[in-house]
Amino acid sequence: MSQDRIDVKVITPKTNRDANGKIYVRKSQGTFQKMRRYGGWFLMVLFAILPWITYQDRQAILFDLAKQQxxxxxxxxxxxxxxLLAIIFVIAAFGLFFITTFLGRVWCGYLCPQTVWTFIFIWLEEKLEGPANKRRKQDNSKYTGNLIVRKTIKHIAWWVISIITGLVFVGYFIPVRELFSEFATFELSFWPAFWVWFFAACTYGNAGWMRSIMCLHMCPYARFQSAMFDKDTYIVGYDAKRGEQRGPRSRKADKPAGLGDCIDCNLCVQVCPTGIDIRDGLQYECINCGACIDACDQTMDRMGYPRGLINYTTEHKLAGNKTKIMRPKLIGYGITLILMIGLFISQVATVDPVNMSVLRDRNQMFRVDNQGWIENTYTLKILNKTQKTQQYQIDVKGLTDVKWYGSQTIQVPAGQLISKPLTLSVNPDELTSPIIKFEFILTDNNGFNLNVESRFIKKL
Structure with a gap:
């Protein structure tokens, strides 16, 4: 048997977790945190106001499941x-692949709703209970009356935000003004109320209690992101060549011999929302929020050292090589994304404002009236896809000497489907074959026309 052995290096990771695994996130300020904070507030405000926008006297954005529109x-x-919805999902997927291959998990760190709401809840927690060290000490000590009051206010504030979040989210599927009014007057029916409280509970649980657990153990994105990463992907990285050996020192003294720029202040660990030490290398838990970068840059400023000990970088750059931005995988994702966006635009541009389908009478293929003319009966299903009531005119192309039984005009309310039965009668001398192909033509007052092919049967 071989006597070779593998040397094992035991590392005790530094973390901002307590003995129960709870993470106490220290407040971080800096360029990247301003970007994350302003971006998060912008997206949250946008999310909140979009369902309240009206257009043509109706809610501008509404996924009306009851009417299936x-x-x-x-x-x-x-x-x-x-x-169109399928294309949107494909665009979102390839957009995520492209961004992840290029900039790593910036979606998680800056734009993900889980991150945005979590930081808002942490901000409230800090305002009501104090900074991270104080919160840790309080939670590990006997609760005082003052602390109980502040924690109660905190949870009430969390629930208020959660309920508003649930109402706004459901407001994308149910007219938002009616929803808020009925919720405030306790007149909301069971299922809308259920979904409001369901999403409120999810918001409260995820942002208030689970936080990084969602990112580390439940979100699939953290698991399959490695398939998109390569050594040229921009990540939050620690420059070990410059930082090691790490060790504390005075700001006024010269840098001790043998030590790198890292003074082992551990601020990068204390501000991390997922509780990792970025100095241990690339880890799937890192969400690229940049909190550790801002904390480290502030330390470098105080020590008089250059910024960038922790920075957005690539594995190739950390190894002393050149980063290659334009690479086949990134180009492939980009081309696919552009093609899918182009396809979506073309599909939207060609969506007709009205749909019409023609159904023939299956019980009686044709009949002969008392004048010897041939009659065929049809049912036209006309769907008005606009937000205004429309009046349409119906005509035929391919048949001559036609008598109509039924009006050639129809009025269809906004977003509704109307069935219109009508009968066509044709002089048999004008029919050159047993089955004649012809078209129904639907026009409106705006010059739009839609042709739908059908058959006129003289005999079988």
Whole structure:
């Protein structure tokens, strides 16, 4: 048997967790935290106000599940337009792949709702209970009356934000003004109320209690992101060549011989929302929020050292090599993303404002009236996909000497489907074959026309 042995280096990781695993996130300020904070507030405000926007006297954005339609400003999309939704998901997927390959998990650190709401809850927690060290000490000591009051206010504030979040989210699926009014007057029916409280509970639980547990153990993105990473992906990285050996020292004294720029202040650990030490290398828990970068840059400023000991960088750059931005995988994701966006734009541009389908009478293929003319009966199903009531005119192309039984005009309310039965009668001398192909033509007052092919049967 071989006597070779593998040397094992035991590392005791530094973390901002307590004995129970709870993470106490220290407040961090700096360029990247301003970007994250302003971006998060912008997205939250946008999320909150979008359902309140009206267009043509209706809610501008509404996923109306009851009517099976999606209203987006002046357009209405129905189940037959679900290919557009599929294309949107593909665009989102390849957009995420492209960004992740290029900039790592910046979605997680700056834009993910879990991160945005978590930092808002932490901000409230800090305002009411104090900074991280104080909160840790308080939680590990006997609760005082003052602390109980502050914690109660904190949880009430969390629940208020959570309930508003649940109401706004459901407001994308149910008219938001009616939803808020009925919720405030306790008149909301069971299922809308259920979903409001369900999403409120999810917000409260995820942002208030689970926090990094969602990112580390439940979110699939953290697991499959490695398939998109390469050594040229921008990550939050620690420059070990410059930082090691780490060790404390006085700001006024010269840097001791043999020590690097890292003074082992551990601020990078204390501000990390997932509780890791970035100096241990690339870790899947890192969400690229940049909190450790800002904390380290402030320390470097105080010590008079250059910034960038922790920075957005690549593994190639950390190894002393050149970063290659334009690479096949990134180019492939980019091209696919552009193509899918182009396809989506073309599909949206060609969506008709009205749909019409023609159904023939299956019980009686044709009949002969008392004048010897041939009659065929049809049912026209006309769907108005606009946000205004429309009046349409119906005509035929491919048949001559036609008598109509039924009005050639129809009025269809906004977003509704109307069935219109009508009968066509044709002089048999004008029919050159047993089955004649022809088209129904639907026009409106705006010059739009839609042709749908059908058959006129003289005999079988």
């Amino acid at each position: 999606f209203v987006f400003f002046g357009a209405t999309f129905f189940p037959q337009d679900l290919t």
